[in-house]
Amino acid sequence: MLWWRQDDDERETDDEVEVRGRSVLVLISHYFPLLEVLDLSYPLHCYHGAVELSHLKKLRKVNFSGHSDINDKSLLHLFKSCKVLEEAIMLHCFDITFDGIAKALRERPTLRSLSFSKTNGPVKVRYESAYTTSHFISSLSLKCLASLDLLSSNISDELLSSIATERLPLTRLVLQYCIGIVQVLGICCNIRHLNLSKCSMVKLEMNFEVPKLEVLNLSYTNVDDEALYMISKSCCGLLKLSLENCNDFTKKGVNHVVENCTQLRKISLDGCHKVHANIVSSMVSSRPSLRQITAPPTRTGAFSARKVKYFLRQGCLVC
Template structure:
């Protein structure tokens, strides 16, 4: 006779089963929570699959338990934490974990004491991100080198204030492979040369565009690293372009990088000579970014693309030559294209979009924000032969925000041409109304952004949209009837943004929270008709096991004693 225990599989068996299942998922993290709520045994198993942890202030009371349970963590993100970082890092260092990645971005300073203690116990770190630090000092660079001498990736981008002339010559990181120095405006040519000379494994570098760095200096530096695979030298959109020409010495050094697969030269003046030279050498580029650049022509970019046909990611936003005829010609060279950004052009219409979708079989992501899509709507009959037969099953993401001429009939064409669409961004498309329902009917939408679309109407959605997880309806005129439709047909919803939806009430919100059983986050900021009655909110929060964050409407004052039972019920939902 078997015992009760013998009827259950041991955790090792479940771990093998779940590992096999999760390995076949594109984003297995989405499934971990669902599996973990089935049983305590599954919770124990899934904890071992968690590789990353994001710590916020609300996480702190649970942190010791989390670090004990999740023993295979390799990535730690502290960007959302606002408090004593030194103390937090010391606390984390007491657990026997093998972190390889640490993100300290958006903090005021580099936590010196905490990092020293952290590095004494955790010696496996290979990636450190310190982006958007308010105050950066030379001492911080010395500290990083001392604490983590085996770093392979370092991001020091966009410090807010640099105290003294931050000198990367203080960095002694012999195994460094990837470094991001964008926004570090005290970096000069001599420092870049030192970095390239002393980091023999360097493969990727992001160089700041400032008064102290010039193409000749870059040329000397990259000559020291012929194995470089990725070079980024970019300005900032809207700022003065500091580099207006690239001398032959720079061009010669650039094309000597025979293994270069990624080149980003945003917000610069690019001559056709540079593009012709790259084409002549046939560099194996897979990613090319010339966004917000001036100087080059359609002939130059066509010559490059015709010779370098391995390009998968192309960014030509705000290029001065853009028109539909040019992209009809360029599309013939883009057989391997996966992603393209053509935003901010007053000359591109839906014809460009249809041409790319039809002629680039591997294309799965398009950015065409703030263009003239919709301008050719009355001439689409001329392209009926193209539209009737083109289907691109690879297309997953369309970013079409701020296309003020985009109408519903164009959306219907998108839906028929791209049946596997998962993400659609139509924010600020003021003419969108009922047509979006057809997109939801015919596609597999998971993420839909309709923010600032005043005419949007979902009342006709009388069918289930089970895959929709993120829905942004902020600053629209939707009402409780719309929320009822959502609650009935969008059972898989995880995030719902209703900020500044002035026509909704607590009745509609309550219905959504009750019926959308996977909902984790809802934004009700500035929803002035939503009541803040404590009984209503207690019922709403307790009715949802999944709800974790509510951005509250105006007049919400949780400091009053009557809210104490709600705030202390232990459900884990944050009201903010």
Template sequence: MATTHLQLPDECWESVFKFLTNSDAGDNNHRHLESLSAVSKQFLSISNHLKRSFTISDQALPFLSRLFHRFPNLTSLNLTRISNDTNLDALLIQISNSPFPLKSLNLSNQHTIPLNGLRIFSKKITTLTSLTCSNITSLRNNDTLFISNFFPFLQQLDLSNPKDIQITDIVVNSMSIKLPKLRKVNFSGHYYINDTLFFHLCKNSEFLEEVVMFKCSFITNHGIASAIRERPGLRSLSFNKLRLFGGNDNFFDSLVILKGLTCIDLSYSYISDEFLSAVAEKGLPLRKLVLQGCFGYSYVGIFCLLSNCRFLQHLDLQNAEFLNDWHVVELSSFLTDLVSINISKCSGLTDFALFTFVTKCASLSEVRMEYTSIGKKCVENSYTLMNFVVNPQLKSLRLAHNTWLRDEDINKFASIFPNLQLLDLSSCNGISEVDIGQVLRKCSKIRHLNLACCSGLKLLRMDFQVSTLEVLNLSESGIDDRSLDMISKSCFGLLQLDLARCFDVTEKGVRQVVVNCTKLREINLHGCCKVAADVVDSIVFIRPSLRKLTAPPGFHCSDSKRKLFLRHGCLVC
């Protein structure tokens, strides 16, 4: 009987690809596309057309024409890794000649905003709706006027944390008028912004939904209250170092007008129980609450708030030192929709709090418990801990700086949380000869493992393949060439390896990793005093996938050699 070969059209495969990539963590979507693109030329073409975001670095500049041809549907570009102002202007001009439907552009971490390149860019690409220029060394009136005049359709603008700023009130008022479509602004670190400027921003921006203004000390409670009354459609507010005493002041009265408020960040503010209770009574539809570093409130206030706001997905109570394990038992019953929680620097919390949250909060995928008492043995909790079973939903667990943690605790967590993708155990000095290999065997989906500053860690035992591990941080640990030998044989999918200040690592171990880890893109050898400086030359050419190499002590790179390395696609620093 004759059979006909069935070949699906590209449109069907695109739907399949989109389903596969959207079913996992967003940051890892491009990893799935890379794997799929290796199957066939058809899959390569489809995955290239699906790629929407791209980060351009110095070493990619010689290949841009090919990259732009390969990825024709890019909508977001990140240029934060371009180190030279001249290169950035030229790059923007080159981008403007490409038919990208760009919507988002990130120019952060530059000395100045590249006005010459942006001028030409803006004339040819009129689809931009998001511009990020954070951590700019020098920000001036001309910069903000230029943005207002040349990008009138911006909906998101981030000018946060400039190092040197000289901007006048008139320019800020003008910007709020010339950018009528603004929905999200981040002016953190703009110390000159006062109540009047914030009022005009809210008044002039009809569609404003999200405001981030940390480190703006001239904005007062009264000023915030007056401004947000002008914009009742606000959905997210982020301010810090406020003083919120009660529920009978202007700030509270204005806050509860925002019926669509889903996110509020009040980091490092004084907050009274009375204020939290008053907010709770109004039943705001909060999905994200950040009280990191806040003080003045107690368990009474947070209990009242959480018992009335039962749809929270993201909660940050870092530094809430009054919390204990039994408080967590009560609070967790109100947090059934919780996706992520930060309870770092809550020294009264132990393993029991962790297991309670992941058991009662069925959607919880990210937990941050740094500087707590995880690993501390509590007699009253020991029996109850035996009742906890496997919890497959947890994907990210950050336990840095927990001095009570021991090897048996890590193995226990690995058994209970088998689907972990990120595990941070940095500065957990109680970890010594822990069999990390067994942890990786039990947690077979781990992509990111951080063991930095685990000074007692001498050896990683891995006698099997760890195909998913992509990022491994061993900086300032006690590992040596024996560990690197095992890593090189087991972690063939490794993308980033940090060996900074690993004083027992030598050139031999580094070479083994570079030769066997065929996908390696970044390696850090800073402070590795037993690694010969001349190893850099051979490493760059041995591993063509390498994109960044931080050299060991004693390495000196001439301009000509640096350019040679860049031509091979690797930045050596």
């Protein structure tokens, strides 16, 4: 594994940075031909250098996050050259488009993990046509893709439908900060990890079982008691549930989860102001599998030492 970072005290002109950056990539490419993991994320200065990695025939994982000058052309060249590439991380790469990724991925059908975003949050999302977003998935044949991260993207129903149609073998899906989501579950029967944190609009339609889902993050969403009931019935194998700063459900929804998710080990209720902290005692006693609870706000401050010790004797850490 190799990281490259520039020192803060270096003072160079833009041209010097460009030349040195390209030189570094040339050196990496020529002197580390067996390199498998390369992390060039969030440099102090950006430079056009992705095309210089063609000699890294063994490269399996690359991280170009924060390279605002990496574009569709350089990405295509990289994916063509690195034939055993399995994981690509390209968060906050503003000049890469969905269409560009689709073309690059057709050159690398063995990819197992893709992380991509354009922005730091939903406000600056660039809207692309339904055709483009749908084409992003429907044009692919990524039968090995197990992890997909579309942080801060504009997700359309067409894109989600395309994911379902392609029957990608996804076990991990991250749509954090995404907008425009209407339905999200049921697209992949093998999903184990789903992150919908801070999605501006989420509607869970789950009239089916999702038995393999183990980790679900719904923090900062509008999930309510009814949704939690549906989740508890459809995702009874949940191990971890994050509901931080969700203020549309009550103890009724929490009780649904505790009752039906018989393997639940961790749950976070931090910032859930409609749920009183006194629910924690009943949660611990009624669900022995619980090992950690992040409690909702309490008006009296932290739990007493005696109470905390009691929870620990039951095998559960309450914080």
